[in-house]
Every structure is written in structure tokens, then in C-alpha cells.
Amino acid sequence: MQTDIFHDAVRQTAWAEGMPHQRFVFVPQPVMGKSSEELRAYIDGDDPITGRPVMEEVIDALTQPLSDTERQAVRFDRTTPRYAEAESEAALRQLFMENHWTDYMPIVLPTEERVQEMLTGTSHRPDEVVGRLRPTSTREAWQFDVEKVAINAVMAGAKPSYLPVILALAASGVTARGSTTSSAASMAVVNGPIRHSIGMNWGIGALGPYNHANATIGRAYGLLSQNLQGGSVPGHTYLGSMGNNYAYNSLTFAENEERSPWEPFHVQQGFERYDSTVSCFTGCRATSYLLGLRQSHWETHVQNLLRGLNPHTPPTLILDPITADLFVERGGFDTAEKLEQWIWEQATLPASVYWDYQLIQNYVFPRAENGEKPWADYLNAPPDALIPMFRREDVHVLVVGGETNGYWRIMGCNYNRTVLIDDWR
Amino acid sequence: MATVRALNPMGYPPEVEQVEMAPRFDSLRDKIVYLVDARFDDSDIFMQQMQAWFRDNRPDIDARYVAKRGIYTQPDPELFARIRDEGAAAVVGVGH
Structure with a gap:
């Protein structure tokens, strides 16, 4: 089962994987965010690519004997010509x-x-x-x-x-x-x-x-x-x-x-x-950005930036040298590792909020269920407990810029x- | 007319090896069909609704909803072996 927008992509992938006639059935895009009733309507409806009833196609795909075409040996011309030529x-x-x-x-x-x-x-x-x-x-x-x-x-x-x-x-x-x-x-x-x-x-x-x-x-x-x-x-x-x-x-x-x-x-x-x-x-x-690090509330300002990131994509700080020096002055971070550790500690979310992010559901929750750390350790956290948004080893710091000002940014990457x-x- | 020539910038594709498609049963009556949730973008709700369709329309087929382990790009050898050993067919969804 695929959504229709990926019709060409899945056919091409199946072709390259050696099964050009793999049987697909398509439903409308998107599936994400739809209610049970809306998705049942997809199933009761027609395949938007072929116009045939979805479940009729599903049953046929599972029961119709393989055709001669589906049994044929696959032959692909996969050469890359050395030259490209034209008249001008x-x-x-x-x-x-x-x-x-x-x-x-x-x-x-x-x-x-x-x-x-x-x-x-x-x-x-x-x-x-x-x-x-x-x-x-x-x-x-x-x-x-x-x-x-x-x-x-x-x-x-x-x-x-x-x-x-x-x-x-x-x-x-x-x-x-x-x-x-x-x-x-x-x-x-x-x-x-x-x-x-x-x-x-x-x-x-x-x-x-x-x-x-x-x-x-x-x-x-x-x-x-x-x-x-x-x-x-x-x-x-x-x-x-x-x-x-x-x-x-x-x-x-x-x-x-x-x-x-x-x-x-x-x-x-x-x-x-x-x-x-x-x-x-x-x-x-x-990216999100700040100018400098204010004396009174710089820690809160940084926390706000971090919580604006998607928890699936960790922060790399891109610092103008002016702000790199400010981090040393304000926080005593005399190594990049100390700053990364502090950043990791500041980036937290309530567990129930963290697990409800779509990308966390898609990419992290299944790995946590499989016992992968550190995420498996957070599965039983109470809903309001603050848990780390990122893995410590995924937080990085880079220094670049010409010191015309202390603007800096966080790239989620x-x-x-x-x-x-x-x-x- | 003279031609202008440049070098082709594309890489070299791998060889394609044919993968044989599985033979089909004539009928699914009294057989097990696994409905595999690929774990992406609410595919669990979709596949559970498909199971409901089987209950409503083809109660003669034992349609079983299963969620694969791991993210959608990771194989689940244990589940795949169970489907091979116990199932007549499988529907995997929803891909993107």
C-alpha cells in the first residue's frame, strides 16, 4: 500500500530492486493526521491511480496468478554513455x-x-x-x-x-x-x-x-x-x-x-x-538565532531557542567568534565539550510532549521499543517529567564569522x- | 553539421538482479493474511481500518494486524519469518 503521490518513486524503486511488476495499491495522500473514519473512507474508496476499488485491487493483487509479463526475466540496459552530444x-x-x-x-x-x-x-x-x-x-x-x-x-x-x-x-x-x-x-x-x-x-x-x-x-x-x-x-x-x-x-x-x-x-x-x-x-x-548573550536571562534565551527545534534533529551551534567568547565569559565553557554538555542539559521537554512529535513517533519510538538507548530509558518517564530532546553525542559547536556583530544561530542537523x-x- | 561534445556527469548504476515474485493462492478463504503496519505517519490507524474492512466484508479471511518492529526502513526478520511460516499473504502499508 502506498499513497498516490509516490506512484512514480515506488515503481522506480521496485524496478531497480529487480521486481518491476511488484503489485501496489494506492490510496490518497496524506494518511498522516487523518481520522479512523477518513482512512476507512480511503479503504472503501477507489485507487486514485487506477480508479478501481482499493480492496478489490488488494484481493486481486494477492490472488491473481502471475502473468507472463510478471514471470519474464528482467533485462536492463544500465550503461552510462561516456559522452553527451548536440548540434550546438x-x-x-x-x-x-x-x-x-x-x-x-x-x-x-x-x-x-x-x-x-x-x-x-x-x-x-x-x-x-x-x-x-x-x-x-x-x-x-x-x-x-x-x-x-x-x-x-x-x-x-x-x-x-x-x-x-x-x-x-x-x-x-x-x-x-x-x-x-x-x-x-x-x-x-x-x-x-x-x-x-x-x-x-x-x-x-x-x-x-x-x-x-x-x-x-x-x-x-x-x-x-x-x-x-x-x-x-x-x-x-x-x-x-x-x-x-x-x-x-x-x-x-x-x-x-x-x-x-x-x-x-x-x-x-x-x-x-x-x-x-x-x-x-x-x-x-x-535555523533559529540570537544576538549575543544577555547578562540576566541568557540561559533562558538559549533554552527557548532549543525548544523551538524539532527534537528529531539535534542542534549544531554556529557561533560568531564574538558569541563564542561570550559563552566562555558567561558560562565558563573553556572547551567546546563543556558547552555541548550544557546545551544538551538545557534541551528538555515533558515526556508526553516529546513522544507525541510526529517525527519522534516515526523514527525514535520504534527504536525505543526495540530497547535502543538512551530512548528506551525514557519510555516509562511520567508525562510531566523533563527528558532530553537529543542525544549528548549529537550536539556540536562550530565557529565562523567576521565579528561585525555577535549574531549566532542554531542549525538543526x-x-x-x-x-x-x-x-x- | 559539427557536433559539440561534453562528458556525461552521471555515475554508474549497479546491476539489477531479478527477484522472483511469490506465487499466489487461488483463494484466501480460511487463510491468514497479515496486515503489516510499516510504522510511518499513522499507518497503524490505516492498517487497523483495513482489518476492520476484512471483518465486515470478508470474515472468511483471517486478517491479522501486526506492527513491524523498528522504524520503517529496518527489516523485522522475526516477523517476516512468522509471515512466511504461518501466513498465506501479507499487505504492507502505508508506504511513502
Whole structure:
């Protein structure tokens, strides 16, 4: 049983999983939020795709013998042609758009000459396998090599010197084009000496369109994700209901290590200061913000921000150095770990409110029932008891910005992993 | 006319292996059909209503509502084995 809006997506998934004639029955979208009576009406009604009665289709799907078509051996032509050709440059650009290979902004066409030049940015062979990507954990993963990453880097307008960062992002296995209905985007944070050598921005406007490296590395991360995973096409391989403007650049910036009062993020994750790394975060949907930390009620102000987050998506604090210093001054947080611990302690909700969130019902409650900690420990909490909104290990802190003011924000997102860029030089 | 050529930016898809579909029973009369709640967006209410439909319209079929363990992306080997051993068929829903 599926809802009708996912008709194309489930057919495509079944096809890729080797059962192209899997029998589905569709009911209207949404199921969420409907009463028992309304859902019974769906069941008593017609399949919006076929127009046939839903339960007649269900019984038929379970009892009708397999047809000759359903018994046929599956044969798929699954090759990827090496070239794309057209009669003019304009026609070739149009072809790239029609194939959903772009982000609908102008691209640099990846000619062989340009890709060869991009490949001078790494010592790795063009045919070396870099990794695999998929739009979501239940979809098939596509494989790609160094040349394929370089092609997408050219399209994004990147320089060869950025290629090791882009290869590291591709090797992370973390897509920047997740298919989730929640329209989540990704975030990429660069640490270490390469920030200087390729001219990234961690100061004024670092998260905005004001730096070539930040802009094109982030764009390349998005383009390579959609193309190397086999697509990010609305209704098929992308199902974000609203979409997300963050996805144009995947929130790509460098950390302001020089002005942070704490160890750089990659050092907190076990790397050395002299390592160059990129860290991938997913689930970026929304931010909340404050200016500074007031003397009297700063703790309450932070608590209010935290309770505005969805408890399914943990907080990463993105702090201008001015506010990072204020956290040290106000709270005595002389390490990032101490601040993260305090943040985790402040983020609580009454148990009955926490468990009633839709995403907690979908993604956390079933895991708690399975005995997964820490959530299993909260199952028997009294309705009014305050329980943590997040796991301690999911709370993070980053420092970025040019100190024009002490604005700071909380990004609801999930830290996935940090990849060593030096492996891809 | 001369052509303009660029390199294809798409990755390489995996091989597809056919999965055989299960043979069907001619009739479900006096057989067990599992109605599996996939644990997403109120699918429990939906599948329980489907069970009510079977009670009202096909009481000759033993339609059993079960909620799979874990989130919707996680397999539930214990339940799947029970369905294989005891059931004639299963309906899984509601997917998205």
C-alpha cells in the first residue's frame, strides 16, 4: 500500500530492486493526521491511480496468478554513455537541463579538455573508484570514479586546486541531494591548512555568496551528489515537498579556527591541527538565532531557542567568534565539550510532549521499543517529567564569522562524518 | 553539421538482479493474511481500518494486524519469518 503521490518513486524503486511488476495499491495522500473514519473512507474508496476499488485491487493483487509479463526475466540496459552530444553549445546546455543534470543555473560544460585540466588537481588516476552515493538508505547506490567527480567539479565552476576537497566530499558517501520529503539540505565544513591555500572564507559573509571556493565547492557537492547517485528528480528521486534553498550551495564554509576559543571541529573529532578535512552534516532544514548573550536571562534565551527545534534533529551551534567568547565569559565553557554538555542539559521537554512529535513517533519510538538507548530509558518517564530532546553525542559547536556583530544561530542537523582531504591531493 | 561534445556527469548504476515474485493462492478463504503496519505517519490507524474492512466484508479471511518492529526502513526478520511460516499473504502499508 502506498499513497498516490509516490506512484512514480515506488515503481522506480521496485524496478531497480529487480521486481518491476511488484503489485501496489494506492490510496490518497496524506494518511498522516487523518481520522479512523477518513482512512476507512480511503479503504472503501477507489485507487486514485487506477480508479478501481482499493480492496478489490488488494484481493486481486494477492490472488491473481502471475502473468507472463510478471514471470519474464528482467533485462536492463544500465550503461552510462561516456559522452553527451548536440548540434550546438546552446543545444548541449539544453540537453544537460532536460536530463536534470544541473541546478538550473548556468554551468561550465565539461569538455574533455576542461576535465583534463581539473584532473591536474589530484594525483589520483581518473578511473580510480571514489565511492558510492544514494538518495536515501532504501535506494540503490551508484558508483563513480575520480573522473566523474572532476566532471561535476567543472560544471560547478570549481578550480583544480579545489578538487581534493570535492573528492573528499564525494568519498564521504553522504549525499547533498537526499530524497527526503522533509526537504533537508547538507552542510560542509572545511578545517585545516587547505582553508588558506585555496582561499576559503571563514570571516565576513562566509555562509553567503561572497567567495569563489566556498561557492563552487558547495555547488559541486550538490551537482556531484545528484548526478553520481543516479539523479535528484522531483517525484522520482527527490520528494522534498517544499525544497530547500540551502541546497544550492550545501552551506559550505570554513571554520574560523584562528578566532575560536576552542579546538577546531576536526581536532574535536580526532584529527590533527595540520590535517585538512571536510565534515558533512545532513538534515539542515531550519535555523533559529540570537544576538549575543544577555547578562540576566541568557540561559533562558538559549533554552527557548532549543525548544523551538524539532527534537528529531539535534542542534549544531554556529557561533560568531564574538558569541563564542561570550559563552566562555558567561558560562565558563573553556572547551567546546563543556558547552555541548550544557546545551544538551538545557534541551528538555515533558515526556508526553516529546513522544507525541510526529517525527519522534516515526523514527525514535520504534527504536525505543526495540530497547535502543538512551530512548528506551525514557519510555516509562511520567508525562510531566523533563527528558532530553537529543542525544549528548549529537550536539556540536562550530565557529565562523567576521565579528561585525555577535549574531549566532542554531542549525538543526545531523553530523555524519569527517573526511581527510589530504588523502585526495 | 559539427557536433559539440561534453562528458556525461552521471555515475554508474549497479546491476539489477531479478527477484522472483511469490506465487499466489487461488483463494484466501480460511487463510491468514497479515496486515503489516510499516510504522510511518499513522499507518497503524490505516492498517487497523483495513482489518476492520476484512471483518465486515470478508470474515472468511483471517486478517491479522501486526506492527513491524523498528522504524520503517529496518527489516523485522522475526516477523517476516512468522509471515512466511504461518501466513498465506501479507499487505504492507502505508508506504511513502
